[in-house]
Amino acid sequence: MTEQEIAAVLERAEHLCRGRGARLTQQRRTVLRLLCASDKPLSAYELLDRMRGCIKNPAPPTVYRALDFLLEHGLVHKLESLHAFVGCAHPEHTHAGQFLICSDCGDVSELEDSAVAKSLQAAGKAAGFRMTRPVVELIGTCAHCDGGKQT
Amino acid sequence: MTEQEIAAVLERAEHLCRGRGARLTQQRRTVLRLLCASDKPLSAYELLDRMRGCIKNPAPPTVYRALDFLLEHGLVHKLESLHAFVGCAHPEHTHAGQFLICSDCGDVSELEDSAVAKSLQAAGKAAGFRMTRPVVELIGTCAHCDGGKQT
DNA sequence: TAACGAAACGTTATAAAATAACGCGCATGT
DNA sequence: ACATGCGCGTTATTTTATAACGTTTCGTTA
Numbered sequence: 318m319t320e321q322e323i324a325a326v327l328e329r330a331e332h333l334c335r336g337r338g339a340r341l342t343q344q345r346r347t348v349l350r351l352l353c354a355s356d357k358p359l360s361a362y363e364l365l366d367r368m369r370g371c372i373k374n375p376a377p378p379t380v381y382r383a384l385d386f387l388l389e390h391g392l393v394h395k396l397e398s399l400h401a402f403v404g405c406a407h408p409e410h411t412h413a414g415q416f417l418i419c420s421d422c423g424d425v426s427e428l429e430d431s432a433v434a435k436s437l438q439a440a441g442k443a444a445g446f447r448m449t450r451p452v453v454e455l456i457g458t459c460a461h462c463d464g465g466k467q468t
Numbered sequence: 469m470t471e472q473e474i475a476a477v478l479e480r481a482e483h484l485c486r487g488r489g490a491r492l493t494q495q496r497r498t499v500l501r502l503l504c505a506s507d508k509p510l511s512a513y514e515l516l517d518r519m520r521g522c523i524k525n526p527a528p529p530t531v532y533r534a535l536d537f538l539l540e541h542g543l544v545h546k547l548e549s550l551h552a553f554v555g556c557a558h559p560e561h562t563h564a565g566q567f568l569i570c571s572d573c574g575d576v577s578e579l580e581d582s583a584v585a586k587s588l589q590a591a592g593k594a595a596g597f598r599m600t601r602p603v604v605e606l607i608g609t610c611a612h613c614d615g616g617k618q619t
Numbered sequence: 620t621a622a623c624g625a626a627a628c629g630t631t632a633t634a635a636a637a638t639a640a641c642g643c644g645c646a647t648g649t
Numbered sequence: 650a651c652a653t654g655c656g657c658g659t660t661a662t663t664t665t666a667t668a669a670c671g672t673t674t675c676g677t678t679a
Contacts, residue, residue, distance in 0.1 A: 362636075378638075
């Protein structure tokens with residue numbers, strides 16, 4: 318994300334939290350900013366390393382607490398298959414996103430494909446299942462890495 | 469799974485491995501059997517505990533190696549969001565299954581919903597993404613636990 | 620059948636990811 | 650001012666997963 322995009326995300330996050338009576342503290346803001354600034358998902362411990370610049374003596378609970386808050390408020394996503402986190406590209410949206418994870422270059426892109434969302438919803442409903450959190454991570458090779466090798 | 473179902477799974481696994489020139493060793497068979505016999509997903513370490521009955525001094529690599537083999541051959545699935553494993557209900561199928569995970573009772577059921585599979589395939593294709601492994605885990609409340617509380 | 624090479628396994632150690640538990644301090648409202 | 654709850658610091662521990670290296674087992678081929 319560019320500096321400007323990050324600023325916009327922080328702005329939106331601020332607004333969203335204010336509206337909910339939630340406190341976007343310095344550390345939480347820092348974690349969100351670091352995630353947005355990274356071009357790759359970050360593990361909690363990578364995040365921890367990067368926090369050393371801004372915060373004095375961060376320990377694991379510091380980063381996990383911030384992540385818990387941000388996850389609750391839909392500002393970041395956890396990629397379960399990578400044990401890593403990314404800033405949410407669409408914080409206003411519904412949080413039924415899907416992730417394309419390139420196992421070659423490590424790039425991740427977030428989709429909000431309504432056909433996928435609907436089919437998942439339908440499949441759950443058919444089983445009488447009330448869905449609270451869909452985890453959809455497609456692991457494979459991105460267009461760039463696949464480059465011309467495949468039709 | 470019932471004893472008979474487990475026997476059938478082991479039989480199929482045997483056959484499948486033979487056909488591929490892969491060796492379904494005693495330990496691998498044991499891990500597969502234990503997973504099938506459990507009514508819940510098992511973590512690697514729970515599995516390790518249960519192996520103590522059958523195998524002398526199992527250490528983590530023992531169970532992880534068996535799991536790697538079984539995963540490669542599509543005989544078990546890993547539930548990324550739970551750090552746990554289940555026996556595959558449909559070892560003959562395509563391995564694009566979806567999982568419904570009840571966060572209330574812990575029960576997991578495996579689907580093979582073709583509408584979901586197709587929409588995922590389509591979404592990936594639209595992004596030029598070549599998918600090798602879909603991770604689809606729907607977290608929520610199963611019909612039983614939701615029991616009457618919801619329309 | 621003896622020798623070989625690959626695959627499977629035993630073992631010890633360590634890395635990586637996540638949480639428990641406890642107390643302090645600060646902001647918020649009464 | 651005071652009480653309450655939330656956020657945070659800190660230490661320790663638990664849980665999950667892998668590295669590294671030597672030994673054994675198995676199937677193949679000479």
